[in-house]
């Protein structure tokens with residue numbers, strides 16, 4: 001048993017919470033209002049009771065909502081669909097990042113500022129978990145990142161205890177399972193078991209306050225009851241305060257709650273432990289043979305649609321202000337604030353997890369490296385044993401261009417990884433498990449390793465078989481160039497994935513950009529022959545600089561043998577006597593290999609940065 005037994009729970013009071021958002025349809029609605037007014041004037045005789053359409057610049061989603069949840073209470077947040085339950089839950093858990101919020105959140109009667117979030121844990125409606133991790137590893141990851149002061153042994157004990165608390169001891173080493181990025185399915189936990197893992201992740205820090213958004217959604221009734229009983233046990237054994245939004249619980253689940261709060265159309269109409277009695281006072285008596293939860297929800301819908309809605313809301317507001325507020329007593333419990341973990345530790349744990357994920361789901365890695373081997377061999381076979389002769393110049397340039405093109409396109413295979421990891425990242429970031437930067441670094445570290453292997457294998461196999469310029473300096477500089485072409489293309493795809501948040505859009509924009517890059521690389525059409533209107537595009541084309549650098553490595557000061565070809569009586573004269581003439585023909589003789597490679601490195605840094613900024617600022621969890 002935990003040493004903090006029954007000391008963790010807190011009292012949560014929220015006062016006059018109002019939430020407003022911008023009305024994005026404002027202009028459209030104004031137009032409709034004007035049209036309606038015109039119609040009213042034109043058609044007054046037929047429609048004398050016509051009322052104006054109400055249009056506001058801001059929408060009020062929650063209006064002056066207040067309540068108190070005592071230490072150790074299991075509280076249900078109920079209401080019809082769209083009434084504002086999830087919004088209220090998000091505000092109480094301080095997860096709302098959009099809109100205007102006013103009102104107060106008090107822990108044990110005090111405003112605790114920034115520290116507030118550290119007392120809470122939030123379990124989302126969807127289970128967003130890493131498919132390749134086991135139950136133990138998933139919960140341990142949260143313990144590692146959220147409990148920096150604990151020894152390894154204590155963390156393991158805590159995780160084992162949580163696994164027992166959520167009833168998953170028998171599934172401790174089972175994989176989460178599900179659909180992997182790219183579509184492969186691995187068998188793992190059932191829906192109910194995944195729900196328990198998500199709850200376990202929320203429990204591992206021994207939080208004072210736990211928020212759960214629809215904890216029973218998607219579960220069969222037996223599993224739902226079992227999950228809710230687990231939560232009730234936690235309130236009793238650990239004193240946790242738990243608030244769960246819930247839609248339509250079966251009778252047995254409804255009875256487990258110590259308190260029920262009912263929100264209708266953004267206003268609180270009740271908060272207490274005897275809702276049936278309250279509804280009866282209002283004139284809505286629950287028939288004996290009816291599930292009380294169903295009855296409450298039906299009644300809430302009826303109240304929301306009825307004429308007495310405003311009256312009932314006002315009556316409840318008065319009860320709150322005149323009675324409940326005065327009865328709130330503030331428990332005297334010391335609030336110890338959990339410490340935050342350093343970025344380097346976050347990076348360490350994230351890298352460890354990413355590495356394991358790569359090893360357990362090697363399909364993508366094997367496919368990328370395997371393709372690099374096969375295409376390297378095929379390039380090599382087609383261009384085997386090239387000679388430093390005028391006759392082979394076109395083939396040598398072809399090898400360089402094919403290698404660059406292949407390495408530019410291979411990162412498309414990583415789109416599904418970038419997109420699917422984004423979902424997990426969004427959920428974990430919203431739960432404040434780690435900062436975006438160490439996450440990004442761990443992602444790109446593992447990617448850099450794959451990129452390194454692919455570039456090296458692909459280019460080396462081809463370079464050796466085609467017998468390109470044969471000295472150590474040229475070989476290693478060329479390899480470095482191919483690695484950077486591949487790395488910058490990988491970061492480019494990662495940027496597009498983070499900008500768009502969708503795999504189809506990433507593919508569409510990425511392939512379009514690659515075509516433009518190829519076209520303006522100076523290979524098919526030498527730069528001086530590019531159309532005037534678009535010729536400048538090659539200056540902002542990283543692939544052009546890779547091409548220039550590799551051409552310089554291959555041809556600068558290279559002697560070319562002139563082997564004249566004869567065709568009957570006709571002799572084809574040599575086009576190039578040395579490599580510098582080749583560079584001149586392509587209009588790239590004024591560049592140096594170092595300068596153009598430097599620009600490739602700058603482009604790589606640019607895409608590295610844009611990819612991170614897009615990850616950090618865009619496509620966040622939309623709540």
Ligand SMILES: Nc1ncnc2c1ncn2[C@@H]1O[C@H](COP(=O)(O)OP(=O)(O)OP(=O)(O)O)[C@@H](O)[C@H]1O
Pocket residue numbers: 021059061079080081082083084085086087088098099247
């Ligand atoms: N940022 C926003 N912009 C516009 N409307 C919003 C915004 N946030 C919430 N709403 C609206 O506020 C209402 C309440 O949403 P909320 O998700 O809190 O309801 P809910 O009670 O949890 O519903 P459900 O039970 O169906 O999940 C909905 O009509 C929703 O469309």
